[in-house]
Amino acid sequence: MDELLLARWQFGITTVYHFLFVPLTLGLSLLVAIMQTMYVRTGNETYKKMTKFWGKLFLINFAMGVVTGIVQEFHFGMNWSEYSRFVGDIFGAPLAIEALLAFFLESTFLGIWIFGWDKLHKKIHLLSIWMVAIGSNLSALWILIANSFMQAPVGYAIRNGRAEMTDFFALITNPHVFYQFPHTVLAGYATAAFFVMGISAYHLLRKNHQDFFRRSFNIALVFGFVSVILVTTVGHIQGQYLVKTQxxxxxxxxxxxxxxxxxxxxxxxxxxxxxxxxxxxxxxxxxxxxxxxxxxxxxxxxxxxxxxxxxxxxxxxxxxxPVTSIFWSFRIMVAAGAWMVLITLVSLYLWRTGKLEAKPLVLKALLWSIPIPYIANTTGWYMTEVGRQPWIVYGLQKVEHAVSPSVSMGEILTTLIGFTVVYGILAVADIYLMVKYIKQGPEETPVSSHLEPSAKEVSLWT
Amino acid sequence: MDLNILWFILVTVLFIGFFFLEGFDYGVGVLLPFLGRNDTERRVVINTIGPVWDGNEVWLLTAGGASFAAFPNWYATLFSGFYLALFLILLGLIVRGVAFEFRSSDRSPAWRNTWDWMIFTGSFLSALLWGVAVTNLLQGVPIDAKMQYVGSFFDLLSPYTLVGGLTTLLVFTLHGALFLTLRTEGEIMERAGAIAGKIAMLAIPVVLLLAMLTYTQTDLFSKAGAVVVFLGSAVFLVLALLLLRAGRNGWAFIANSLTIVLFTVSMFWALFPRLMVSSLNPEWSITIYNASSSPYTLKIMTVVALTMVPIVLLYQAWTYWVFRHRVTAKELHY
Incomplete structure (x- = not known):
């Protein structure tokens, strides 16, 4: 074991962990925004309950995504100082813009959304969840612009011993972004769709709140079908692009x-x-x-x-x-994608013919398919990042030259163990809360005696 | 004025925004176990910052991102040099952020107490360590000719920087207490006012000690402007106490806010044009010139920042307007 290996493990563990929460945030923010839009347009209370039930699950997941994201932003300086010096002129810009343009938007408006149920006009309150969804997706765009530079550097010149930006426009219109961004966010939408479909299937199997979960399932199914078809198509085109560029x-x-x-x-x-x-x-x-x-x-x-x-x-x-692990991670991703296409098509057919709820096997399969997009997301990123080795910036800097020289092995080991232990404990708490709220269903959440009951179902502090 | 100077000012502004806004969030977190005597009271206390703490924390992320974009060598040396200190801050921010969302999601008192203590610990650690970090920038740390930090974690802990940490801990906690006097009612408000007075009494001698140590340990006193601002920040702290005693809580909050703003300004003023002082050789200090991005990148980032920061300020200010009313136990729901 040496510093480089430990630093890589630390980045790998914390990034994969962070990206367990991000895709669901990307997709579920949109789904919740769609549900609330339907509530505001129709006035149907079921859509309001849906907004709150799925919104609560969204909030639990979002909190985990936010706090693990802070670590990511500091990581580059902490463990990869030579990388930061080498590409800071280019890489820092999208990160700063991400914070200015996206993080502020999603965090500020999320606070408004959580606490603003009774304080704001319905439409302004609705606007706040759309801002959250837009903020999350914008954040994905800017961090992928940064990542794309590592995969396919553009708009730079090597000067003063580092990569300097020569064309900002080229950086943000990097062709790599045009494949990676849709593939990543669509994967997030598919993740959220499978999450909502799986949980709805769980309750439909038990005949709980059937109207509520049918409507939820319906929205997720349409959203999921479009996402899954697009994400696999984009993935295929992205593969052809990578044959040429990487x-x-x-x-x-x-x-x-x-x-x-x-x-x-x-x-x-x-x-x-x-x-x-x-x-x-x-x-x-x-x-x-x-x-x-x-x-x-x-x-x-x-x-x-x-x-x-x-x-x-x-x-x-x-x-x-490393060929073996990339070979298999690619296959696992593709197989997961194929499974998602298959089960979405089957569900869509059964839904259209009205037979879905009479097929417990399919509903069970949907429930057990919740982890499938997570597996696809993780293996996809594994292939993307490990497949770039030995480079940290393709063709420009090797990983071994990127690690912080001033950080000792003991220090990296300390933080590696620290993050892993804390993340492990948080995972247990996160899953406990998720399962609890999922099993409770929409009616069981604590209600208020003297305020609009539903207003409190998703509030942070109930 | 060149863009390097502009970006030095912008980074200072981002840190001011961060310390001013997140300062009272930390303070509220530190005071949680002392002011919230039961679950309802704790929820009142937490709800005062509930809608805003996450947006406030983004000021830190933006300051981090801006330092990376504008002064990558500073970002690299600082974050790899202050490694374990930053790690502790990160752990604090992680458990605190999750705790805000998780604490009320289960009825079990053990669950709630655990997360409430996480809020306290995370806030306490961060409030303390930011002071240690900022005073270290000015006092100087071992940085070699290649911009590498060559010390250890314990090199960051000197009497001066520990007093610096104690200063931010106390001033942020006071900031939180004064904030609570404006955002709560009744007994909690009175308790917050009482504890604010005690913290201010503690903070004043600590700030005087910090001033003395700043004189012996740093070169702040060689810059007249920085001295005026630094002493101004101490004066506003005393003023905050006097205003509090006069029952003018709103003015006391403003006075203490100015303490935070001016303290941050004085530290960066004293640093200028350095970003991090090398204790080994003044020539090896990290400056806004040897650490900076290319003029082209600075130009792009200037356009982005000058467009976006006002918009962000606008909608964040709107949030405070929406949630301007005092939080009461009555509006909590069972």
Missing amino acids: PMKMAAAEAHWETADPAAFSVVAVVDEKNQTNTFEISVPKMLSFMSYNSFNGEVKGLKDLQAEAEARYGPGNYIP
Whole structure:
């Protein structure tokens, strides 16, 4: 173990943990805003109850996302000071803009939303949850603009020993953003849709509050169907883009060692990284070419050739990321996506024909599918970030040159253990509260004796 | 005035905004166990900052982001150098932030008490450590020729910086107490006023001690402007106590707010044009020039900041207007 490895573990653990909460925030803020819009437009009290029930779950999740996000913003300076010096001229800008444009918006208006039920005009109160949703999604845009620079640097020049910004417009219109942003936020929408569908299915199975959960399910299903179709489509196009811009990442994701034209696609493989070969594979001829170029012909470069090219360009070194784990994380993500498409289509069909509630197996499957988008989100980011190794900024700085020289191993170990323990305890509290409120359903939450009862169901301090 | 100076001022403004706003949030958190004698009272106390604390905390995130964007070498040296101190602040902010949302989500008294203590601990730690951090910037820490911090966590703890920490702890707690006198009614308001008087009595000698140590440990007194502002901040603290005794709680709050604002201004004024003093060699200090981003980035960020900060101020001010009424136990709901 050394400083670099510990710092990477710390970043990995805290980031993956943070991103367990972010996708649900992205999608659920929108769903709650949609529900409240329906309440304001129709005056139907069920939609108000829905806003509050799902809103309470949103708030529990949001709190976890916010506090774990603070750590992320400080991390770059704490553990990755040389990275911060090298790219600060470029990377700091989207982070600062994220805070100014997005964090202020979502945090301020969330306070207004929570406490403003009886104090504000209905429409202004509705506006506040839309501001929260817009703020969250804007925050995703700016942090992904920052991340995209790490994946595909644009609008910079190397001067004074660092990367300096030369074109802000190029930075924010980085083509990488156009794939990564929709893929990420749509994944968040799908996560929220599966969350709402799964919990609704749980109650529909028990015939609790059927009208309430049918309506919830209905909204989530439509939202989920659109999100799932789009996220997989964008994901496919993003893959084709990555073949061109980060061929090493995609070759690793396919465990594709030898350049071939046409190239076969390995469905599964036993990867031998040491000898740079797959000892066993089940493959479909020409399929990788087709996936890469929509044509059954076309050369797909292999890891060995890409390594040789990288050495010629950047000097000696190992430029092949950990193939086995990337190969499998990619497959797990794709399988999770396929499952989401399948179950959404089945649900949609059964819903349209009115048979869904007569199929407990499907409802159970929906309940047990709540974790599936989380798995897809995590493995997707694993592939994105680990697939960029050994680079922290693709082609410009290696991870080993990015770590803080002034921080000792003991210090990193202390904070690694500290964050992990605190995050672990918080996870238990978070899940306890989530399960409690989910099981209680919309009617059980404490009500007020002398104020509008529902106003208090989602208030922070009830 | 070049953009480096403008950004030094902007970062100062962000820290002022953060200490002014989050200052009373910390204070309210520190006072929670002392002023809230039962669950209802604690909820009244927490609800005074309930709608705003999260938005206030974003001032810190923005200050962090702005220092990264404008002075990346400062951000890098500061955050990697003050590593364990920042880690403690982060833990404080994490448990405190979650506690605000979680504490009332379960009826069990043990659950609520645990989270209430988290609010206290997180607020206490942060209020104390920000003072330690700021005074360290000025006193100087071991920074080498390559801008690397070469000390340890314990190098950050000197008599001067501990008094600095005690100062922010007391002044923020006073800020919270005065805030509560304006945002609550009846018994809690009276208790807040009484405790504010006691804290002010404690804070005044501590600030005098801080002034003496600032004279011996830093070069603040070599700058006439910084001295005036620094002493002004102490005068407003005394004034806050006098106004409180005269029953003018609103004016006392304003006076103590000026203590916080002027204290922050004096620290940054004394630092200027440095951002972090090197105790090894004055030449190795981090300055607004050797730490800064390129002129192009500063220009972009200037446009963004000068457009966005007024808008943020506008809607945050509106929030305070919406929630201007005093919080009472009556409006809590069972």
